[in-house]
Amino acid sequence: MNKLSLANLPTQIQHLSRWSAECGKNIYVKRDDQTGSEWSGNKIRKLEFAVKEALDQGCNLLITCGGIQSNHCRATVAVATRLGLRSAVLLRISEQPPLAGNYFLDRLMGADVRFCTRDEYRDHRAEIMQEMADVYAAQGFKPYIIPEGASFGIGTLGYYHAMKEIVAQEREMGISFDTLVVATGSGGTLAGLQLSNLVNGYGKRIIGVCVCDDTAYFQAIAVRISRDALPYLVAQGELSQDRADHVAKALEPMDFELFEEYVGIGYALSRPEELAHIARMARLEGTVFDPVYTGKATYGMVNELKPGGRLRSSENILFIHTGGLFGLFPVSGSFQL
Numbered sequence: 121m122n123k124l125s126l127a128n129l130p131t132q133i134q135h136l137s138r139w140s141a142e143c144g145k146n147i148y149v150k151r152d153d154q155t156g157s158e159w160s161g162n163k164i165r166k167l168e169f170a171v172k173e174a175l176d177q178g179c180n181l182l183i184t185c186g187g188i189q190s191n192h193c194r195a196t197v198a199v200a201t202r203l204g205l206r207s208a209v210l211l212r213i214s215e216q217p218p219l220a221g222n223y224f225l226d227r228l229m230g231a232d233v234r235f236c237t238r239d240e241y242r243d244h245r246a247e248i249m250q251e252m253a254d255v256y257a258a259q260g261f262k263p264y265i266i267p268e269g270a271s272f273g274i275g276t277l278g279y280y281h282a283m284k285e286i287v288a289q290e291r292e293m294g295i296s297f298d299t300l301v302v303a304t305g306s307g308g309t310l311a312g313l314q315l316s317n318l319v320n321g322y323g324k325r326i327i328g329v330c331v332c333d334d335t336a337y338f339q340a341i342a343v344r345i346s347r348d349a350l351p352y353l354v355a356q357g358e359l360s361q362d363r364a365d366h367v368a369k370a371l372e373p374m375d376f377e378l379f380e381e382y383v384g385i386g387y388a389l390s391r392p393e394e395l396a397h398i399a400r401m402a403r404l405e406g407t408v409f410d411p412v413y414t415g416k417a418t419y420g421m422v423n424e425l426k427p428g429g430r431l432r433s434s435e436n437i438l439f440i441h442t443g444g445l446f447g448l449f450p451v452s453g454s455f456q457l
Contacts, residue, residue, distance in 0.1 A: 161443020165278030166270035174264035269306025273348030279312025304328030332387035339373035410444025
């Protein structure tokens with residue numbers, strides 16, 4: 121694989137025994153929140169591939185975007201700093217933010233920060249990042265733009281190979297996971313897992329729990345970036361060109377299963393019941409989920425594991441813990457503890 125080696129891999133798979141006993145299922149968690157410290161979480165798997173491409177192209181500045189508490193932006197800044205590159209982030213805000221959580225770490229590690237409104241971010245983030253790149257290029261830098269969540273063709277390889285890692289761990293553990301669940305906020309993690317599942321014939325049910333937007337939105341993204349990943353898989357010898365062409369034609373939106381009912385009141389906005397769920401799981405299992413991604417996704421799992429829920433037919437369930445611990449601290453005052 122043509123990538124950097126930055127993350128602590130393979131990440132552990134742990135059995136959540138008390139939650140499992142509560143719902144009568146075998147629930148496991150893959151601890152991708154432990155891929156590192158400054159770059160903890162799922163984004164580093166994607167960045168190992170994307171930043172390697174940036175270095176191969178002679179780039180010396182990384183530009184990316186996200187919400188004010190973006191785990192991806194923080195991880196990108198950390199990787200850039202570790203490798204001696206400059207970093208710039210475009211952060212979406214609705215008001216002047218406190219210097220806390222991931223935003224504090226962005227600044228601490230030396231990122232250049234530019235803010236934009238929610239509307240600007242939704243409609244024009246690609247153009248704004250290109251404008252930023254043009255300014256830096258005029259200053260003598262060679263920028264590399266990484267889209268939101270590193271959810272693009274080369275970034276998708278991170279979870280294509282993570283799926284192979286999971287299958288290897290299944291053999292070591294003597295277990296077969298019938299269902300994988302992951303929080304979905306930009307689509308790349310879901311796309312990588314399912315693309316690997318389809319290409320390699322693993323036969324898993326893979327579910328993305330939307331933390332923003334809806335099923336149709338993420339299905340369109342997952343199809344697009346999965347197709348964009350195929351030339352990289354051909355180049356790395358994972359697929360023949362004929363096989364890649366066949367996969368590209370066969371991919372369709374319905375290949376990607378999503379639960380869209382747990383967005384709640386919006387991205388990075390928490391309802392009391394979601395925060396109560398995070399606190400309960402922390403006390404039940406000593407495992408901490410975040411309010412933006414994994415808290416919403418596991419709250420959805422709790423509901424879907426109830427009688428009549430869409431996870432009742434699953435027996436061995438693996439939740440991909442994508443990180444987000446730093447995002448807890450700015451909202452700590454909202455918890456009723």
